[in-house]
Amino acid sequence: MKMKMKMKIPKRKLFLLIIFAYVAFSLYAAYNVFFSTKVISRVHRVVKKETGVPSGGVRDGGAVAPFLADEWNPWEDEQVEYNSALNKKREAFKHYLGRIDKTKSKRYKVQIWGKAAIGLYLWEHILEGPLNPTDKVAQWREGELQSGKIDFSFYTGPAVVQGHVPLDMDSLVMVLNGREKQKVSYSTRWLEHVQALVHSHTVSHVAVVLLGNEQCNNNWLSPFLKRNGGFVDLLFVVYDSPWVNDKDVFQWPLGVATYRQFPMIRPNAQLITSNRPYLCNFLGTVYKNSSRETLMQVLKQSGLDKECITIAREKWLPQETADSLRRYQTALAQSELTLCPVGINTECYRIYEASSYGSVPVVEDVMTPGTCATGPSLPLRLLKAAGAPFIFISDWKELPAILEREKGMSQEERVDRRRRLLEWYTSFRQQMKDRFSEVIEETFFKSG
Numbered sequence: 001m002k003m004k005m006k007m008k009i010p011k012r013k014l015f016l017l018i019i020f021a022y023v024a025f026s027l028y029a030a031y032n033v034f035f036s037t038k039v040i041s042r043v044h045r046v047v048k049k050e051t052g053v054p055s056g057g058v059r060d061g062g063a064v065a066p067f068l069a070d071e072w073n074p075w076e077d078e079q080v081e082y083n084s085a086l087n088k089k090r091e092a093f094k095h096y097l098g099r100i101d102k103t104k105s106k107r108y109k110v111q112i113w114g115k116a117a118i119g120l121y122l123w124e125h126i127l128e129g130p131l132n133p134t135d136k137v138a139q140w141r142e143g144e145l146q147s148g149k150i151d152f153s154f155y156t157g158p159a160v161v162q163g164h165v166p167l168d169m170d171s172l173v174m175v176l177n178g179r180e181k182q183k184v185s186y187s188t189r190w191l192e193h194v195q196a197l198v199h200s201h202t203v204s205h206v207a208v209v210l211l212g213n214e215q216c217n218n219n220w221l222s223p224f225l226k227r228n229g230g231f232v233d234l235l236f237v238v239y240d241s242p243w244v245n246d247k248d249v250f251q252w253p254l255g256v257a258t259y260r261q262f263p264m265i266r267p268n269a270q271l272i273t274s275n276r277p278y279l280c281n282f283l284g285t286v287y288k289n290s291s292r293e294t295l296m297q298v299l300k301q302s303g304l305d306k307e308c309i310t311i312a313r314e315k316w317l318p319q320e321t322a323d324s325l326r327r328y329q330t331a332l333a334q335s336e337l338t339l340c341p342v343g344i345n346t347e348c349y350r351i352y353e354a355s356s357y358g359s360v361p362v363v364e365d366v367m368t369p370g371t372c373a374t375g376p377s378l379p380l381r382l383l384k385a386a387g388a389p390f391i392f393i394s395d396w397k398e399l400p401a402i403l404e405r406e407k408g409m410s411q412e413e414r415v416d417r418r419r420r421l422l423e424w425y426t427s428f429r430q431q432m433k434d435r436f437s438e439v440i441e442e443t444f445f446k447s448g
Helices: 002-007 011-034 076-103 118-126 181-199 219-224 269-273 291-302 322-333 349-356 381-385 396-407 411-446
Strands: 108-114 141-147 150-156 171-177 205-211 234-238 249-252 278-285 308-313 335-340 360-364 391-393
Touching: 108 118, 108 411, 118 150, 118 171, 118 205, 118 411, 141 411, 150 411, 171 181, 171 411, 181 205, 181 219, 205 219, 205 411, 234 411, 249 381, 249 411, 269 411, 278 291, 278 322, 278 396, 291 308, 291 396, 308 322, 308 335, 322 335, 322 349, 335 349, 335 396, 349 360, 349 411, 360 396, 360 411, 391 396
Parallel strands: 108 150, 108 171, 171 205, 205 234, 234 249, 278 308, 278 335, 335 360, 360 391
Antiparallel strands: 141 150
């Protein structure tokens, strides 16, 4: 028992022994870190061997002494992994932003110059754009709207003159009148102005909406078309032109007579459900030896003229008075049918004006003299292709039988027919809007 007690080491000596060992190890470690030239491990890299003599290097007997670099970094591997992961995240975020940018809807800008009255039908009735000021006789009117991916701006009025329109984009639509010689000369001057803008690289894309000649004689425009070496990319032309190919030439509706201040009519319940006291109406010019004379004779001989509103005049008047426009609109609103005899062309403003009031157009479906296209779906190719719910006749002698059938229709049947006509006309204008925007977008901004 006494022997065991003698071999026991005192706690104080044990503590001092531990302290001594710790200090010795620390000095040894410090020596290896700061003075040893050996590469201990991957982590503790302190020596770089250079192929040449580094600045400050020492030659010993012709041998190159190793260059010592103080670049110890015990977290080097962790730092490399962190940086690699960070770079991957940055690249992934860049790809994400790229995908967002690609899917973001790109918008385009197009300016419209309305230098013919059909420009108002395009802007207010088809595109349904606003105009400021609202005064219809203002010298300068303008508006903006979005259709599809295009931001349209519109300028019209007598004060819109060459060189004084704020052109802040390179895509342009010109609305022109080519019906008669004087209008053609005026339109030609505008096209020559636009041609100069194209040559100066101010304008890159050009479309024309043309109120064409009623006999489809539009040859004056041919040299301006891109297909013939000109600069006009697209043509939207009124009447059944043989040029129409639905590639760079498209048919456009005549629309309502905006030059006579015919307004935009919004469908409402009264238009659909009201009791209309008259079977039909015809207010217009009756030309000598025309089918319009036949129409008036048929109505009188059958005694049906008393059941229709008819006001005939011998001379065409370009403008309506406030009273005559009101009488005409009242006749449309109070008649089940609107009689639409041919004029110089089969297509007339009356067709569209009657449709806007829910009064079914009775259309004389015959070709008129001229160079318009011919074929089984002509005339009125555009309206027939759109499924217009009209009554088509080839001879006004068919009218008495049509009016007798009208007498036998119930109010419910008439209301249903009006609703379908108004819905069709709304849909037709929307189709024209979509087509106009899509064709311009595809041709101006996506082709080539």
